[in-house]
Amino acid sequence: MRIAHLSDVHLGYRAYSRTNEYGMNQREHDVLQAFRRALRAIRDAEPDLVLITGDLFHAVRPPNSSLLAAYGYLSDFQKSRRNAPLVIIAGNHETPRVAGSGCILALLKHLDGVQVVYDQIDGLEIPALNATLLCIPARGVPDIERRILQPNPNTRYNLLLLHGLLEGVTQLTLERPIDRQKIVRDEWDYIALGDWHIYQQVAPNAIYAGATEFTSTNIWEEAGEPKGWVLYDADTRTHEFHTIRTRAVYDLLPIDAADMTAVELNQAIESRADALGDALNGAIVRQRVWNLHPDLRRQIDGELLRELKARALHYLLDLRAPRPSTGGRAYGQTPRNRRREPTHACRRVAPVCRDLPPPRRHRPRGVYRTRRTLPARGGRNGARLKRAGNSLQFRPVKAGVGYN
Numbered sequence: 001m002r003i004a005h006l007s008d009v010h011l012g013y014r015a016y017s018r019t020n021e022y023g024m025n026q027r028e029h030d031v032l033q034a035f036r037r038a039l040r041a042i043r044d045a046e047p048d049l050v051l052i053t054g055d056l057f058h059a060v061r062p063p064n065s066s067l068l069a070a071y072g073y074l075s076d077f078q079k080s081r082r083n084a085p086l087v088i089i090a091g092n093h094e095t096p097r098v099a100g101s102g103c104i105l106a107l108l109k110h111l112d113g114v115q116v117v118y119d120q121i122d123g124l125e126i127p128a129l130n131a132t133l134l135c136i137p138a139r140g141v142p143d144i145e146r147r148i149l150q151p152n153p154n155t156r157y158n159l160l161l162l163h164g165l166l167e168g169v170t171q172l173t174l175e176r177p178i179d180r181q182k183i184v185r186d187e188w189d190y191i192a193l194g195d196w197h198i199y200q201q202v203a204p205n206a207i208y209a210g211a212t213e214f215t216s217t218n219i220w221e222e223a224g225e226p227k228g229w230v231l232y233d234a235d236t237r238t239h240e241f242h243t244i245r246t247r248a249v250y251d252l253l254p255i256d257a258a259d260m261t262a263v264e265l266n267q268a269i270e271s272r273a274d275a276l277g278d279a280l281n282g283a284i285v286r287q288r289v290w291n292l293h294p295d296l297r298r299q300i301d302g303e304l305l306r307e308l309k310a311r312a313l314h315y316l317l318d319l320r321a322p323r324p325s326t327g328g329r330a331y332g333q334t335p336r337n338r339r340r341e342p343t344h345a346c347r348r349v350a351p352v353c354r355d356l357p358p359p360r361r362h363r364p365r366g367v368y369r370t371r372r373t374l375p376a377r378g379g380r381n382g383a384r385l386k387r388a389g390n391s392l393q394f395r396p397v398k399a400g401v402g403y404n
């Protein structure tokens with residue numbers, strides 16, 4: 001049995017201010033294009049079974065634009081493969097906090113051949129393939145500990161689908177990683193994993209397919225990693241990783257501005273961007289500058305910056321002032337022993353309920369944020385704050401516990 005496995009598509013993801021010719025956010029469009037490329041390649045590979053292991057949608061209530069396009073793509077996809085089985089499990093991004101609020105994936109089960117699991121751990125039997133699929137969507141992850149996960153002895157193939165982070169997948173400290181011994185077992189013909197945005201083979205029969213575009217909280221940490229889908233042969237337990245074309249993401253070498261003159265700094269910014277050549281056009285680029293004195297900051301060449309921002313889809317000049325109290329270590333250079341949340345898996349995003357107030361940084365009441373003091377940081381919050389800074393010179397920021 002040949003299985004196509006893709007994951008973490010994040011349809012409805014939006015970032016930056018660029019729009020395409022129809023007024024759709026350019027990144028939302030990119031994510032849809034990546035999905036369409038993956039579906040076309042999978043259709044041509046003619047697998048017996050297709051698996052999507054969570055975060056098909058970026059949000060509990062994705063934008064209509066992405067929802068409509070995705071429905072159309074999947075409908076055509078199913079017709080083109082004569083409604084062969086397609087199984088989708090829910091990830092943390094599309095799972096509502098409250099079970100009764102309804103999951104958007106339920107819409108897709110009306111497509112022929114599509115089965116969806118989003119509420120709890122559930123077993124699906126597909127008689128036509130002589131296969132049983134044990135599906136663990138994001139909401140089922142807390143139940144793993146007290147469940148016995150066993151293959152069905154009555155079917156030829158047994159697959160395990162999981163959206164969650166196994167222990168050992170990331171070096172970073174996890175609050176509650178999933179017990180690897182409980183999941184990664186030889187008795188499964190294939191263990192299809194989602195939630196980790198970088199393609200990774202955990203065992204010969206266990207693979208994270210990774211995301212199909214750069215949609216995690218910190219895309220810079222995965223710059224240069226290929227995006228794609230997995231074609232797995234359950235009889236030989238071998239697989240091929242098929243890459244798909246995405247928007248280019250470059251995290252340029254940081255510049256240490258401690259001993260630089262303004263001319264040297266501007267030259268360094270220009271030469272690092274020039275090194276990309278034409279690849280800069282339409283790309284997502286970050287240039288970090290460390291130990292930047294405020295006087296030097298004012299002398300950054302505005303003309304050069306405007307040109308770079310016009311050529312790239314998004315050019316982020318991430319400027320960090322020196323911090324004397326840390327012995328000169330710049331902001332942003334995280335001490336090695338400091339605990340950090342993994343970001344490839346989008347843990348810091350709070351997408352699960354749009355009814356909650358938007359995330360805010362913790363800040364005492366009455367403190368005003370001006371454009372000049374805005375942190376030049378990437379990610380959703382950075383973009384949002386910068387937009388606010390562009391439209392309002394002074395913006396009162398209410399006190400509140402922020403959740404990223």
Ligand SMILES: [Mn+2]
Pocket residue numbers: 008054055091093195196197345346
């Ligand atoms: Mn994800």
